[in-house]
Amino acid sequence: MRVANFVYIGVSLDGYIADRDGGLDWLDRVPVPEGEDLGWAGFYGRIDALLMGRVTFETVCGFDVDWPYDKPVFVLSGTMTTVPDAYRQRAEVVGGPLPEIVAALRGRGFGNLYIDGGATIRSFLRADLIDELILTRIPVLLGGGVPLFGELARPMALEHVDTRVHAGAIVQSHYRRGEQVSR
Amino acid sequence: MRVANFVYIGVSLDGYIADRDGGLDWLDRVPVPEGEDLGWAGFYGRIDALLMGRVTFETVCGFDVDWPYDKPVFVLSGTMTTVPDAYRQRAEVVGGPLPEIVAALRGRGFGNLYIDGGATIRSFLRADLIDELILTRIPVLLGGGVPLFGELARPMALEHVDTRVHAGAIVQSHYRRGEQVSR
Numbered sequence A, B: 001m002r003v004a005n006f007v008y009i010g011v012s013l014d015g016y017i018a019d020r021d022g023g024l025d026w027l028d029r030v031p032v033p034e035g036e037d038l039g040w041a042g043f044y045g046r047i048d049a050l051l052m053g054r055v056t057f058e059t060v061c062g063f064d065v066d067w068p069y070d071k072p073v074f075v076l077s078g079t080m081t082t083v084p085d086a087y088r089q090r091a092e093v094v095g096g097p098l099p100e101i102v103a104a105l106r107g108r109g110f111g112n113l114y115i116d117g118g119a120t121i122r123s124f125l126r127a128d129l130i131d132e133l134i135l136t137r138i139p140v141l142l143g144g145g146v147p148l149f150g151e152l153a154r155p156m157a158l159e160h161v162d163t164r165v166h167a168g169a170i171v172q173s174h175y176r177r178g179e180q181v182s183r
Helices: A040-046 A054-062 A098-107 A118-126 B040-046 B054-062 B098-107 B118-126
Strands: A005-012 A016-018 A049-053 A073-076 A091-094 A113-116 A132-138 A156-166 A170-177 B005-012 B016-018 B049-053 B073-076 B091-094 B113-116 B132-138 B156-166 B170-177
Touching (some): A049 A098, A054 A118, A073 A098, A113 A118, A132 A156, A170 B170, B005 B118, B073 B098
Parallel strands (some): A005 A132, B049 B073
Antiparallel strands (some): A132 A170, B132 B170
16 A cells, blocks of 8 residues: 555634644634544554654644654754654654655655644645645634645645545545655 | 625635636636536525626636626726726626625615625625635645635634535535624
8 A cells, every 4th residue: 555645634714724823722613522533543543653843843742731642753853953852752853855854764664654734734745745635624714823835836636535524513625646656 | 584795716725716827727627517516506596696806807707708697796896987888787886895885785685795706705804794605625736826815803713504525526615604793
């Protein structure tokens, strides 16, 4: 089975992944039934490792919960060379050209990668290195904040895989790159 | 039944309603079965008049088809005072503060208004004058172009009405303002 780089992210109808203050409270504005995980467990079960930007890593570190991942986390950073001591068992810093990072992780046996964080996702899209996107649309217009998408050199066609409506309000659509290029 | 201002528009996954050249070809990139109208007839049947920006009006005038509307069209413009002679029976220019325009049209018996065009939709959203949005998501990332959404002074909560997938690829979601304020 082909390995892939995935985006799985909550996004407002106007395309933001965090509000003007970096806040994420709006992601929880629709109450979801107990046990409803918006497909998270199924998605998380498919991935081998996470690759996230420094800002997202620091955001996760700042959450008032235990470390939420039991899979390897790679932190993309041009400035940070190592993670803080408390995270040494959990995360590792990577840098360099994105295709090389991906190739190196694949070489280490990490096939399916979960690409997370706005800047990182935008960089991966610009480099045409995203294979699947699972977009979870929260019914709100934020009117400003951190955008999910950025400029691309050329349009990127996608194939619709499926769409599910969760809690009668949250529209989750799964897309796949229209033209699979082996690399 | 309450009257409403509607948006019904095709939008790329990254939130554009026209590409960098103002082009709309991408709206048709997914072939739809003969007779499938993406809910257009049902929507159009509900509205009493159209209110569109000058740019959209001129775009429609430039389409290589007969005039597509058999309902009154109002053209919002700060620069144009009348429509060209050929369109006198079809369209009328309106201007002034948006709430007054809407009130005047309601006073003339036009209850449900179809608000069209990027700049016009953004202005109406900023003025909190949109009641329902029907967003038709085409599976493409354009990477640039004319954005549907713009800055808002505050977030706008929406209620999800329903979502339908057309042609196995086009995700159409219908939203309604979360808090209806009478005006």
